[in-house]
Amino acid sequence: GKYRVVSTKPMPGTRWINLLIEQDCRVEICTRKKTILSVEDIIALIGDKCDGVIGQLTEDWGEALFSALSRAGGKAFSNMAVGYNNVDVNAANKYGVAVGNTPGVLTETTAELAASLSLSAARRIVEADEFMRAGLYDGWLPNLFVGNLLKGQTVGVIGAGRIGSAYARMMVEGFKMNLIYYDLYQATRLEKFVTAYAEFLKANGEQPVTWKRAASMDEVLREADVISLHPILDKTTYHLVNKERLAIMKKEAILVNCSRGPVIDEVALVEHLKQNPMFRVGLDVFEDEPYMKPGLADLKNAVVVPHIASASKWTREGMATLAALNVLGKIKGYPVWSDTNRIEPFLNENVPPPA
Ligand code: GLV
Ligand code: GLV
Known part of the structure; x- marks a missing residue:
């Protein structure tokens, strides 16, 4: 693969993986047993070259991670979640990383x-x-x-x-x-x-x-x-x-x-x-x-119950697919597309970087 895409967790279904592989991406999935990855863990996953990351709501996507991703040549991050309170969108803007989420399917x-x-x-x-x-x-x-x-x-x-x-x-x-x-x-x-x-x-x-x-x-x-x-x-x-x-x-x-x-x-x-x-x-x-x-x-x-509101098979596979499409879309320069036929701009698109 020409592009390296990292997923910080295994995600349901295979469609998201196939979509990325078919489009020239090498997909690396972190299978560590540790449930919540630290910023340091994720910096290690990003490494020296990384085009995009699919991450989870348990992770702290702030200055440290966006600067690491940017240094590795990364252009895109997608949260596998509709909520993005774990993501500092201003920091992403500062480092030129597009941020996506997964609304609609859940x-x-x-x-x-x-x-x-x-x-x-x-x-x-x-x-x-x-x-x-x-x-x-x-x-x-x-x-x-x-x-x-x-x-x-x-x-x-x-x-x-x-x-x-x-x-x-x-x-x-x-x-x-x-x-x-x-x-x-x-x-x-x-x-x-x-x-x-x-x-x-x-x-x-x-x-x-x-x-x-x-x-x-x-x-x-x-x-x-x-x-x-x-x-x-x-x-x-x-x-x-x-x-x-x-x-x-x-x-x-x-x-x-x-x-x-x-x-x-x-x-x-x-x-x-x-x-x-x-x-x-x-x-x-x-x-x-x-x-x-x-x-x-x-x-x-x-x-x-343990934060399972979006946990149906159809939805979780849809969220994984949407997250992959978010990252792929940015890497390839496609418009962002989802299973619900909704064109959703990246969260931080058209947001001017902080002065
Ligand atoms: C789950 O909590 C989500 O925001 O998708
Ligand atoms: C309850 O089981 C009832 O038959 O009213």
């Missing part, structure tokens, strides 16, 4: 996990499963694992982008929930969908669903019964859900987070869960991954 998969966590929390699935396995079930009882009915309740979505909108639609259409959302931008297509669905229900003699775009995030937190967080993580969303905001939520609300851990003050959350046994959470992400804050693991009103 929208529905991630929304489906948020829906799964919502239902698991509402119907206490994990607690009930543990009870069964512990041999505690000794007969049907009217009071056994009574949870919440979602139909007619209000789902709150904070961050109604691709994933938040897909989740909202699932909860509204699947469970006939009313919608309240908060976003800096208007979710026009989502609003149209809920309006049309409400018409459909009305025409069929059913109670129509309602929707509202909230003027503030606090309005969502106060009014919704199930709240799912879908913002990006940056300075403005760090500890978005803190002690004060937890306090304004309903005592029996359900909070779901499939975005990034630091969006919630996890210490405050643990305290809130302890004080409010009817408040439940479904968490896919944590403030100090892979760790949980002390006490969280002991709480029955928390469902916790």
Whole structure:
């Protein structure tokens, strides 16, 4: 191969590898057992000559790595993730490295996990499963694992982008929930969908669903019964859900987070869960991954899974393919193309370098 492309982790499927090989790339995949690679580990992988790297959200892509990649002649980096809070885009600009991410292919998969966590929390699935396995079930009882009915309740979505909108639609259409959302931008297509669905229900003699775009995030937190967080993580969303905001939520609300851990003050959350046994959470992400804050693991009103929201076979193969196409596209000078037929510019294209 004329070009050397490094993947810091083995990724699902073979399509991404074949795409690169067919286009004159030599693909090197790091198979070390160590789960999280350090900056030094990755500098060693980059070596003296490297045209592009596919990396992971657990890695710190800042000044050190972009300068190393640039010194090795590298022009492209793709995160195998839609989130890129682990990537310093300004540093990439400074060293002339294009940065890609993998949106689109994980929208529905991630929304489906948020829906799964919502239902698991509402119907206490994990607690009930543990009870069964512990041999505690000794007969049907009217009071056994009574949870919440979602139909007619209000789902709150904070961050109604691709994933938040897909989740909202699932909860509204699947469970006939009313919608309240908060976003800096208007979710026009989502609003149209809920309006049309409400018409459909009305025409069929059913109670129509309602929707509202909230003027503030606090309005969502106060009014919704199930709240799912879908913002990006940056300075403005760090500890978005803190002690004060937890306090304004309903005592029996359900909070779901499939975005990034630091969006919630996890210490405050643990305290809130302890004080409010009817408040439940479904968490896919944590403030100090892979760790949980002390006490969280002991709480029955928390469902916790290890950052698996995008983990469907189709999506993970799609993310790997998109990441490969991002890197290949830059090396070859192609427009960036994805399986969803969406032309997505590199994140830092047309962004002027810092003065
Ligand atoms: C996963 O967390 C992603 O951002 O793709
Ligand atoms: C419950 O199992 C019922 O039959 O109502």
